[in-house]
Structures are given as structure tokens and as C-alpha cells.
Amino acid sequence: MSNATGGRRExxxxxxxxxxxxxxxxxxxxxxxxVFSNVGSVAPATREKIEAxxxxxxxxxxxxxxxxxxxxxNNIGLIxxxxxxxxxxxxxxxxxxSAKEQGRxxxxxxxxxxxxxxxxxxxxxVEQRVDGIIAFPTGHNLDSWRSARDLGINIVFADRELPDxxxxxxxxxxxxxxxxxxxxxxxxxxxxxxxxxxxxxxxSGGQREAGYRQAHLDVGVAVKEDLVVRxxxxxxxxxxxxxxxxxxxxxxxxxxxxxxxxxxAALTAIRDRGLSVPDDISLVMFDDVPWANLVEPPITVVAxxxxxxxxxxxxxxxxxxxxxxxxxxxxxxxVLRRSARPLHSSAPA
Amino acid sequence: MSNATGGRRExxxxxxxxxxxxxxxxxxxxxxxxVFSNVGSVAPATREKIEAxxxxxxxxxxxxxxxxxxxxxNNIGLIxxxxxxxxxxxxxxxxxxSAKEQGRxxxxxxxxxxxxxxxxxxxxxVEQRVDGIIAFPTGHNLDSWRSARDLGINIVFADRELPDxxxxxxxxxxxxxxxxxxxxxxxxxxxxxxxxxxxxxxxSGGQREAGYRQAHLDVGVAVKEDLVVRxxxxxxxxxxxxxxxxxxxxxxxxxxxxxxxxxxAALTAIRDRGLSVPDDISLVMFDDVPWANLVEPPITVVAxxxxxxxxxxxxxxxxxxxxxxxxxxxxxxxVLRRSARPLHSSAPA
DNA sequence: GTGAAAGCGCTAACAG
DNA sequence: CTGTTAGCGCTTTCAC
Numbered sequence: 001m002s003n004a005t006g007g008r009r010e011x012x013x014x015x016x017x018x019x020x021x022x023x024x025x026x027x028x029x030x031x032x033x034x035v036f037s038n039v040g041s042v043a044p045a046t047r048e049k050i051e052a053x054x055x056x057x058x059x060x061x062x063x064x065x066x067x068x069x070x071x072x073x074n075n076i077g078l079i080x081x082x083x084x085x086x087x088x089x090x091x092x093x094x095x096x097x098s099a100k101e102q103g104r105x106x107x108x109x110x111x112x113x114x115x116x117x118x119x120x121x122x123x124x125x126v127e128q129r130v131d132g133i134i135a136f137p138t139g140h141n142l143d144s145w146r147s148a149r150d151l152g153i154n155i156v157f158a159d160r161e162l163p164d165x166x167x168x169x170x171x172x173x174x175x176x177x178x179x180x181x182x183x184x185x186x187x188x189x190x191x192x193x194x195x196x197x198x199x200x201x202x203x204s205g206g207q208r209e210a211g212y213r214q215a216h217l218d219v220g221v222a223v224k225e226d227l228v229v230r231x232x233x234x235x236x237x238x239x240x241x242x243x244x245x246x247x248x249x250x251x252x253x254x255x256x257x258x259x260x261x262x263x264x265a266a267l268t269a270i271r272d273r274g275l276s277v278p279d280d281i282s283l284v285m286f287d288d289v290p291w292a293n294l295v296e297p298p299i300t301v302v303a304x305x306x307x308x309x310x311x312x313x314x315x316x317x318x319x320x321x322x323x324x325x326x327x328x329x330x331x332x333x334x335v336l337r338r339s340a341r342p343l344h345s346s347a348p349a
Numbered sequence: 350m351s352n353a354t355g356g357r358r359e360x361x362x363x364x365x366x367x368x369x370x371x372x373x374x375x376x377x378x379x380x381x382x383x384v385f386s387n388v389g390s391v392a393p394a395t396r397e398k399i400e401a402x403x404x405x406x407x408x409x410x411x412x413x414x415x416x417x418x419x420x421x422x423n424n425i426g427l428i429x430x431x432x433x434x435x436x437x438x439x440x441x442x443x444x445x446x447s448a449k450e451q452g453r454x455x456x457x458x459x460x461x462x463x464x465x466x467x468x469x470x471x472x473x474x475v476e477q478r479v480d481g482i483i484a485f486p487t488g489h490n491l492d493s494w495r496s497a498r499d500l501g502i503n504i505v506f507a508d509r510e511l512p513d514x515x516x517x518x519x520x521x522x523x524x525x526x527x528x529x530x531x532x533x534x535x536x537x538x539x540x541x542x543x544x545x546x547x548x549x550x551x552x553s554g555g556q557r558e559a560g561y562r563q564a565h566l567d568v569g570v571a572v573k574e575d576l577v578v579r580x581x582x583x584x585x586x587x588x589x590x591x592x593x594x595x596x597x598x599x600x601x602x603x604x605x606x607x608x609x610x611x612x613x614a615a616l617t618a619i620r621d622r623g624l625s626v627p628d629d630i631s632l633v634m635f636d637d638v639p640w641a642n643l644v645e646p647p648i649t650v651v652a653x654x655x656x657x658x659x660x661x662x663x664x665x666x667x668x669x670x671x672x673x674x675x676x677x678x679x680x681x682x683x684v685l686r687r688s689a690r691p692l693h694s695s696a697p698a
Numbered sequence: 699g700t701g702a703a704a705g706c707g708c709t710a711a712c713a714g
Numbered sequence: 715c716t717g718t719t720a721g722c723g724c725t726t727t728c729a730c
Contacts, residue, residue, distance in 0.1 A: 378701080379701060380699080389700095395699080416706090
């Protein structure tokens with residue numbers, strides 16, 4: 001039975017089909033279908049015969065024929081930025097878990113934050129006739145999204161909202177999260193608080209920056225504009241931006257990073273400059289990634305419930321047709337650790 | 350054009366098909382197909398007419414019909430353990446990159462190391478008629494794998510080899526990696542070196558343990574059997590195992606962890622016991638995850654080229670039919686940092 | 699260069 | 715309960 005073609009069968013013959021099984025079992029095609037789709041009813045004896053024949057022929061029904069007929073695929077598309085980023089990984093685990101629960105498959109795509117790549121993936125998923133798409137959109141390709149939506153594909157955006165598109169999204173309470181982080185630093189006596197954030201066109205970017213500013217406003221401390229830096233989420237540019245922030249003539253005494261990539265860049269830059277957290281500079285960030293609690297000192301963060309968000313997004317995108325899907329905002333949780341201390345004190349916070 | 354059904358269109362009508370486009374453009378169905386599949390040739394004027402009609406109707410070809418006819422899906426399945434683990438995330442990025450290059454889609458599955466879940470996913474992927482499957486197998490479900498293979502699906506295993514299955518795999522040089530880590534510790538004067546590893550049924554587990562033992566053998570130091578602990582890769586059990594290792598009546602002076610989950614568990618356990626690295630205990634591990642270089646002291650690791658492995662695995666699984674696919678072993682790289690020091694010295698290594 | 703026709707593997711009526 | 719039939723949307727001969 002086994003040969004040495006390295007796991008590859010020539011498979012010259014056609015695959016076994018329901019028709020073959022029907023012939024082998026001496027029944028009609030429809031009856032075989034009824035057995036494998038668990039619909040209608042078949043006499044126990046017939047079912048037996050069919051199952052025996054199927055086993056004999058190593059028959060496995062093909063989703064291709066089924067899906068074409070049923071006009072639904074049970075597949076959903078998931079477009080993230082970078083699946084090696086723990087936040088997206090957790091989110092994806094949430095999606096996988098609830099997709100599996102509902103018998104759905106997940107086609108994974110990584111846009112790398114590149115609009116062109118995103119467009120290609122949208123087209124691809126449309127061609128595949130996925131039942132739905134969950135995406136962290138780049139903010140571009142509005143036409144593609146609209147077109148996919150009009151084709152009847154259910155779409156849910158995560159983390160970011162797109163204007164004029166009437167597509168529901170699931171986001172965290174960005175403003176509140178950033179505000180609490182900033183308030184905390186302000187309360188510790190800091191007044192030169194650096195902000196390392198993403199592009200403000202993105203919902204998360206804009207809202208987190210707004211929270212940062214609101215916190216300042218609330219206590220009447222002016223935002224130092226040269227301490228507000230927006231950057232793309234790649235390691236290199238983030239690192240360069242963090243460094244620039246630290247090289248300010250009058251450097252910040254505290255830093256808010258709005259996600260884990262930015263936080264990692266900030267921490268690395270701080271170390272490379274020979275500074276120490278929290279003695280020389282306090283650091284807080286978004287995302288409770290594993291390393292946040294492993295570094296010394298452990299980092300105070302605003303945690304996003306990534307897994308649950310993935311689960312909710314899946315439920316939203318799979319909601320019964322006709323059911324109205326409401327946008328959802330989820331709460332963040334602030335986890336106090338030891339990466340910030342009062343400005344004019346030698347004791348940790 | 351826009352309504353308020355939350356990104357969901359009733360889509361009562363059927364989708365636009367090639368036939369509709371053909372009618373609208375006043376040409377035959379076959380001609381439309383030729384335009385969209387870029388095969389044969391069509392008069393520029395005709396092509397123009399067709400493209401205009403397609404645009405007008407917002408037509409997108411369906412992969413369902415195409416795949417059914419062509420008997421190939423351009424999809425590949427990827428079964429990892431846990432996509433939120435950075436190692437699998439990097440691997441997946443590599444898979445996605447080269448899959449995209451070749452116009453393939455990736456169906457993602459996470460087995461959670463559970464054989465039953467794995468079996469369900471294999472069945473699912475077979476039904477979907479994926480062109481190939483890349484998997485980190487649990488080590489069970491040999492029948493399912495065999496059956497999938499016999500159905501003509503190309504399979505590539507990663508990280509682990511399964512006996513009697515004649516399925517090619519891509520693994521790192523586990524034995525050498527573990528041996529170097531252990532030799533390094535031995536050279537530093539350690540003789541009570543703890544081993545925190547995975548189940549030895551797994552290729553990686555068995556080989557890494559073998560490397561650990563070989564290093565001892567080479568210098569004539571006896572392995573302390575009560576310092577060898579095998580555990581499952583979940584956070585909780587790994588932590589418990591690490592703790593047990595540290596609570597040995599005569600505790601180890603150094604520790605080898607065979608992946609990042611185990612390394613994280615070890616580091617956490619060490620801290621929780623109030624010990625410090627490397628002064629109280631040296632720690633080295635597999636996987637150059639981001640946090641390895643972020644903690645203090647940074648951890649000495651054996652790095653696996655996860656991204657490239659994903660890329661290679663994809664090439665292997667997509668190799669031209671008839672081409673013989675060779676199993677592949679990839680080299681690891683040892684990255685020296687500061688988490689180990691000589692046993693009887695007060696200076697770091 | 700183009701149209702007509704025959705299926706790919708399956709489901710869903712519809713008779714019997 | 716079960717067999718027959720007509721497609722799902724597309725590709726692919728085969729004539730014209």
C-alpha cells in the first residue's frame with residue numbers, strides 16, 4: 001500500500017464520488033446524499049450498505065459540489081496585519097474557537113498594513129465566496145469593501161471604523177484606555193509625557209490620541225506637541241520614532257505607547273540610550289502581551305481582551321441573515337505594575 | 350445606495366454569473382470565461398465589451414464553479430498548535446508569504462495539541478479538497494493522515510516526524526541544538542543541569558532530550574535523572590513542572606528549556622521562588638522570541654528560523670506533482686546572551 | 699475568434 | 715423510504 005514518493009500519490013484515477021458509492025451500494029445517488037448530509041431519512045439497512053461501500057472506497061464527500069449547489073461555503077476570511085504579533089494571534093485563536101463551534105473554516109490573510117495587499121486579499125475572498133470577512137482594515141480600499149458588501153458578504157471590522165461604509169465594527173474603548181494611562185502618569189506628577197502612537201487616520205490612533213489629550217485637558221496641563229509622535233507599526237520605524245522622542249532637547253519623563261509593537265520599540269530605545277525604567281523614565285502601554293509581565297520592571301498596561309474580541313467578531317459576522325448586527329465597543333482593563341513612578345520622588349510608585 | 354442593516358445585504362437576487370455577463374455583452378458564455386481565466390485569445394473589442402458589462406454588473410467570478418471543474422482549489426491547510434504562540438505565528442507568516450506568491454489561500458487550524466481536534470480538522474480539510482496540508486501533528490490519527498494522503502492531498506509535517514507514514518517533514522536539527530545548549534552549560538562548570546522538555550514521543554522532544562544526554566556523555570558527566578522533566582506545552586502544566594524541578598532537594602544550577610512556552614514557565618517559576626538569573630541559576634532555551642531579548646538578563650537561546658521553515662514547508666507542499674519531495678532538516682543558530690554564568694565564579698559568563 | 703454543449707460532485711425537489 | 719432529474723457557475727473540447 002505504501003510507496004516512496006514522499007507523501008505524494010500519483011492519483012491517476014478520479015476521486016471517488018457519491019455516484020461511485022451509489023453504484024457500489026446498489027442504490028440511487030440521492031440516497032447516498034441523504035446519508036452524508038444527514039437530512040431526510042433512510043432505512044437502517046440501506047444506510048448500512050452505503051456506509052460500508054463508502055468505507056470500502058475511502059470516500060469523502062467533496063465540499064466543492066456541496067457548496068456550489070448550496071451557494072454557501074461555511075468559510076470566513078480573517079484579515080489581520082501580522083499574525084506573529086501576539087495581539088492578532090490571540091484574536092485569531094478566538095475566531096478559530098468560535099468558527100469551529102459553528103462548523104466554519106477560517107481563511108487567514110496578513111495585510112502587513114499594506115493597502116494593495118489588502119485589496120488583493122479582499123478580491124481573493126470574494127472569489128472564494130466566503131460567507132463573511134473579519135478584518136483589521138488599513139483604511140483604504142473603500143470601493144472594494146463596498147463592493148464585497150454589496151455582493152452579500154457579511155463584514156465586520158475590528159479595531160477600526162471606516163466612514164460612510166455602514167459596516168459594523170468591534171473596537172475597544174480606546175479613548176478611555178489612553179485617558180486612564182495618561183491620567184495615571186499625570187497623577188504621578190509627570191507633565192512632560194511623550195506619546196508614541198499610530199497614524200491618526202485610524203480609529204484607534206485618533207481615539208487614543210484624543211484620550212491622551214483629554215487627560216491633559218482635565219487637569220489643565222498643556223500637551224507638549226513636540227512630544228507627540230505618530231508612526232507606522234513596523235519595528236524599524238517605530239524604533240526610530242521612539243529614539244527621536246527620547247532625543248528631544250528636553251526629554252519626556254514618561255511615555256505612553258499605544259500598542260505592543262510601539263511599546264517594545266520604546267523599551268528597546270530606552271535601554272539603548274542607557275536609560276532605565278522607571279527611574280529615568282516611566283513607561284506604560286496598550287496590550288498585555290506575555291513579555292509585559294516578564295521584563296524588569298513589569299510594565300503597566302491597558303489590556304485588550306483580544307481572544308473575546310475575536311469570538312465576538314465571529315458571532316457578529318455569522319449572525320443570522322436579516323438579524324441586525326450592532327457595532328460593539330469592549331472595555332479595556334488597566335493592569336498596574338511597576339513601570340511608572342512619581343516624578344519627584346526616589347521611591348517607586 | 351446605503352441602508353442601515355449593519356453591513357448586511359438581503360441579497361434576495363442571485364449573484365451575477367458569467368452567463369449574465371455573456372448575455373449583457375451579447376457574447377457566448379465561453380468567451381467570457383476566456384477573458385476571466387486569461388486563456389486562449391479574444392478580440393480586443395469583444396474583451397472590451399465583456400469587461401464593461403462585468404463592471405456594470407459588479408461581476409466577480411466564483412472560485413466554486415472554477416474549482417469544481419478544475420478539480421483543484423488553490424487552498425492549503427495549515428494546522429498549528431496555537432497561533433498565539435510567536436513561533437507558530439512566525440511560521441504562519443512564512444507560509445502566508447509564499448502561498449500568496451503562488452496564488453494560494455491558507456485555511457488555518459489550531460489543534461491545541463488535542464488529537465480529537467486534529468482529526469476533525471483533517472477531515473474538514475479533506476472535504477474542502479485542499480491541495481495540500483502543512484501540519485504540526487500531534488502524533489496521533491495515523492489513519493486519518495494516511496487516508497488524506499491516499500486521497501491525493503500533499504502533506505508536509507513540521508517539527509515532528511511520524512513513523513510508517515512516508516510523509517516528508519521539515520524539522521530543525523534538534524539534537525545539535527540541545528547539545529550545544531547543554532555543552533555550553535557544561536563548559537561553564539555546571540553539572541546539575543535541569544531539563545524541561547516536551548513529551549518524548551514527539552520527534553522534537555526525543556531528539557532534544559537525546560542532545561542533552563549526548564552532551565553529558567561527551568564530557569563524562571552523569572545525567573541526574575530526577576532533573577529531567579517532561580511536560581505538556583500548556584502554561585499551567587509547564588509552570589508546575591518547572592516549579593517541581595526547582596524544588597528538588599538538591600536544586601539544579603542551570604536549566605535547559607526546550608521551547609518558549611517552557612522557557613517562560615521556567616523564568617516565571619524562578620522569579621516566583623525568589624531566585625535570580627543567572628546568579629542563582631542559569632537559564633537557556635529554544636526559540637528566539639521577542640521577549641528573550643527584552644528581559645533582564647536577556648536569555649541565551651537556540652533560534653529556529655520559523656519564518657523560513659514556513660516558507661520551505663509551503664514550497665514542499667506545493668511542489669509540482671510527480672516531483673519527489675525530500676525531507677528537510679534546517680540548522681539552528683545559538684544566540685549568546687547573558688542568562689548563564691560559570692558555576693563557581695561571581696562574574697557573569 | 700467565438701458559440702454551443704457537456705459535465706465537475708453535489709443537493710433538492712418530485713414522483714413513485 | 716428511494717430513484718430520477720435538473721441544475722449550482724464555471725472550463726473545456728469541438729465545430730463553425
